[in-house]
Amino acid sequence: MAKTTYREAVRAALREAMRADPRVFLMGEDVGRYGGAFAVSLGLLDEFGPERIRDTPLSESGFLGAGIGAALGGMRPIVEIMTVNFSLLSLDQLVNNAATLRHMSGGQFSVPLVVRMASGGGRSLAAQHSHSFEGWYAHVPGIKVVTPATVADAKGLLLAALTEPDPVVILEHATLYPLEGDDTPDEPMQIGLAAVRRPGQHVTLVTYGGSLPKTLAAADALAKEGIEAEVIDLRTLRPLDIDTVLASVAKTHRAVVVDEMWKTGSFAAEVMAQIMERAFDELDAPVARVCSREVPMPYAKHLEEAALPQAGQIVTAAKGLL
Amino acid sequence: MNKEEIRTKALGVLAAVVPELEPAELAPDKSLRDQLDIDSVDFLNIVVGLAKTFGVDIPETDYRHLYTLDSLVAYLAGRAKG
Amino acid sequence: MTDFLMPKLGADMTRGRLVEWLKKPGERIARGEVIAVVETDKANVDVESWVAGTLEKILVEPGGDWLPVGTPLAVIAAEAGAEAGAPPAFAAAPAAAAPVTVPRQPPPPDVAPGAPPPRAPLPAAAPAAGGERVPVSPIARKRAGELGVDLASVRGTGPGGRITLEDVERAARERPAAAPAAPAADKRQRMRDAIAAAMARSKREIPHYYLGTTIDMSRALAWLATANAKLPVTERLLAGVLLVKAAALALREVPELNGFWIDGRAQASASIHAGIAISLRGGGLVAPAIHDADKLTLAALSQRLTDLVARARAGSLKSSEMTDPTGTITSLGERGVEAVYGVIYPPQLALVGFGKIVERPWAVDGTVVVRPVVTATLSGDHRATDGHRGALYLDAVARLLQEPEKL
Known part of the structure; x- marks a missing residue:
């Protein structure tokens, strides 16, 4: 195709x-x-x-x-x-x-x-x-x-x-x-469902949108070190399918939330809050997040890369929980 | 009752009062009080135990014979015969 | 229904471990009957129930983890009309000594009817050597509770030394299959910790005053020798019994010394339960009660004292013996000490000490004679009493010992 x-x-x-x-x-x-x-x-x-x-x-x-x-x-x-x-x-x-x-x-x-x-x-x-x-x-x-x-x-x-x-x-x-x-659907999908993009049992990486490719790359890198990350793509932020996230956290007991917003008040903060509200007793480590640096986005390529979340930071954050 | 039997039974009485007692480590010619860290109440319990086990009365004036395991066995052997 | 709770067997007890149930579900329980054995930091204690009824349900199996005081251990269906009263000593109850059983409370308002009962409290975080809190992940804490793993014994391998789920599960796997008997060294350390906490609290909170007096024991000992000569060995009295009886009777005369300091004021106890300080072989100390020591005959008191010492050293005390002392009596005379100025066991108000009975030159009517004497001391809580009351007390002890036949 x-x-x-x-x-x-x-x-x-x-x-x-x-x-x-x-x-x-x-x-x-x-x-x-x-x-x-x-x-x-x-x-x-x-x-x-x-x-x-x-x-x-x-x-x-x-x-x-x-x-x-x-x-x-x-x-x-x-x-x-x-x-x-x-x-x-x-x-x-x-x-x-x-x-x-x-x-x-x-x-x-x-x-x-x-x-x-x-x-x-x-x-x-x-x-x-x-x-x-x-x-x-x-x-x-x-x-x-x-x-x-x-x-x-x-x-x-x-x-x-x-x-x-x-x-x-x-x-x-x-x-x-x-x-x-490869494949695109002919029918409407359903809004409000998250998807597990990669299964794993050691740590849950929660993300959405433009951060998904970086998060999957991080999961690949983690796998080379024997850490199997489960990657969840939220797909819809409102209504939020937190149940899929909680089910994964119940399995891995660790979570890193990745998004491209500035860290303070990021959507990741909401996901973290709900994990801690609803799955506190499942956690084996504090929930971590990887977000953008709190600066207006730089023009220069290398500075912009430094400001945005990158796969390496996600790897580091995940390993910090293990 | 020979001295060995008396010794075994007496050790049983001591062990009832001092559960930590290790008979093998007890020097027969040294002070029971020092080795077992017993006080007057323990001692009274031992005397009562010996009296019951051997069916003899042990007057207070005879307590001095119960100073070591050896002297205690010798005392009881004499009392049992008498 | 009444919850049978982890009892507070002494002011400084915070946790206990269930060792054994002496009753099965469905069995009848009489009021005051021993139904369980609980390990404290200081001893294994036989715990009595203060309600009569039927053991409905066991909530905690033996050999599990340390549980906080107040944790429900079992449910007792109280007998119809049975009074779910507190144990007798709690009539003048120290707040520090929680009742062994309490009527089941109605559920808190935010719990819907029919909601599952609240979970048993989870094990507390293990304190590190320096008293710092060791981090434990939430799920590690929860699983430790489920598996009965003592977090104090788990080494954390997570970031920052955090105890993780894996650490707890490893500890559970490596644990011997049977309920682990704590190694003797651990037990000794726990007892030291408990004593350290109680004594530090005492010296921190209680302004002690100390009094001492030397008492002529010639009459008492002469009476004792005569009495013992007539008694079979099983009924023979120790000099210590006379001292305990005199100390207990004297508390009747100076009741301000008998009781507890609670909520900023002294609360005298109507009953006199003499706590007897008993050193344990291998180290450590307990001070269980002889109930109503002032009312017992010397023969009965002797029986109770020898029994209590034997059981304390064998590690089988009853919960009421641990909770009830209204004052403590200690003697270090066995090894030649002539005077002991003791540390009050909080929240009690006083501690009476006796040294060795020794022969000393003694002036009587202008003539020096040799007399057996003992030094009696009093450590008093100066918040509750002043030296004058203490002096009256020691005077009463001395006087009572001059008339041994009346003891």
Whole structure:
């Protein structure tokens, strides 16, 4: 079977959804004629035309608000925001409107909105294009937060998001777009389930999104030293499938949580807290985490690498628990 | 009852009061009190035990004969005969 | 239903280990009957039940780990109408001596009805030599409880010396199959630790005052020699019995010295339970009680004293004997010591000491004669009494010993 990239898998999901449902449309900065900042929507304008592949002004709050309005009006909008850094401009729309309207209308309105955005560092794009704020979104009740880390999930979870009656935020780590995979699903997956990406019995490595490849590399390195790490990909941050994490911790009794947010207040902190709340008596060592250094993301390649979590740090953290 | 039998039975009485007693390590001609670290209450318990075991009364004035294992056996042998 | 708890057999007992059950589930228990043997840092103790009823369920099997005082060991179905009372000595109870049994408490409000009973307390972290807390991982602690592994005996191999699950499971595997008899050296060390804790507490908290007086023992010894000459060996009295009786009777006259210091004030005890300091061969000390020593005849007191000493040294004391002393009597005269100024066993109020009975020149009516004398001493808690009360007490002891026939 031909290899598919993560980028192609997202595009395939967009294409299939738009072919299947005339209510689905995509809008965002440069998604049309340019084909998307990360070339995800390349070619879709030709197939679906400017009514359904809509270029927007540089106004995240404005076009996300338009997406909310379209969703309230019965459409199935997909809003692409170029990076999670820029999405902060539209936080008000998402947090105060999209996440609340079902609640505030007593269930009369729903906002079936899908918001896709690139996130994360590793591409020398400096401190305004490289951060990770998925934990901020996962903090908010009323929206679901999805972090596909594999080619299959890139398609299957996007298809799933389009079946949700409420807003779904999908964070696509930008370093994953060229990732190749063999198999992509034809059907929507289920949001809210974590996956064991590698079984092991000595230590649990919990991660999601762009940190999954690094964590799997760390597990390979640990295996060479006889340490079998179990790697869990959370896939969805809200609702969080903590049960899969707890089941693994019950087996290994040790956990390292890896994410790319700044350490203080990272999503890893939430995972650690829940492990300690619910599996304290299973722990044979303190729960550890590997996160980004607490600096604005540097531009220089070597400094950026030093700021981001790397496989070597994950190996060191895991060995520190044994 | 010969002296060996008396010695064996007497050691049994001592062991009942001093469970830590190692008969093999007991010097027969040295002070029982020093070797067994016994006090007057232990000693009274030993005298009572000996009296019951050998069916003899042991007046207080005879306590001085019970100083070592050897003298104790000799004393009991004499009392048993008498 | 009543929980039978790990008893507190002395002010400084914090933990105990179940050695043996003397009753099986379903068997009847009389009030005051010995139903279990518990190992403390100082001795194996026969533990009595203070409720009558039926042994419903055993919660802790013998040979397990050290358990904190207050851990439920068994459930007793109390007899209908039976009074689930505290043991008699606890009527004037020292708070430090928790009742052996307590009625089962209603569940705390946050436990739903029908919820499983709370788990037995988990073993405490092993203190390191320097008294520092040795880190133990949560699951290691939990598994140690399940496997009955004493964390104090486990060497931690995790980061920072943490005791890990693997360490506990290794310790459990390497443990002899049978309930391990603690090596004698361990037992001695535990007893030293217990004595160290009690005596350090005493000297830290109790402002001692010390008094001494020399008592003419000629009348007492003459009376004793006459009496013993007529008695068969089994009923023969030791001089020590006269001393204990006199010391106990004198406490009646000065009751302020008999009892406990609890919650910042002295609480006198109506009963006089004489704690007898008994040194153990190989080291160590216990001070179990002769109950109501002031009321016993000399013959009965002698019987109790010889029995108590024998059992203390054989390691089979009863729980009430450990918990009940209202004062302690010690004698070091056996090895020639003439005076002993003792350390009060907290939370008691006083300790009476006797030295060796020795012959000394003694002035009587202007003439020097040779008399057997003994030095009696009193260590008193100055928070509870002053030297004057102590002086009255020693005076009473001396007077009582001049009329041995009345003892």
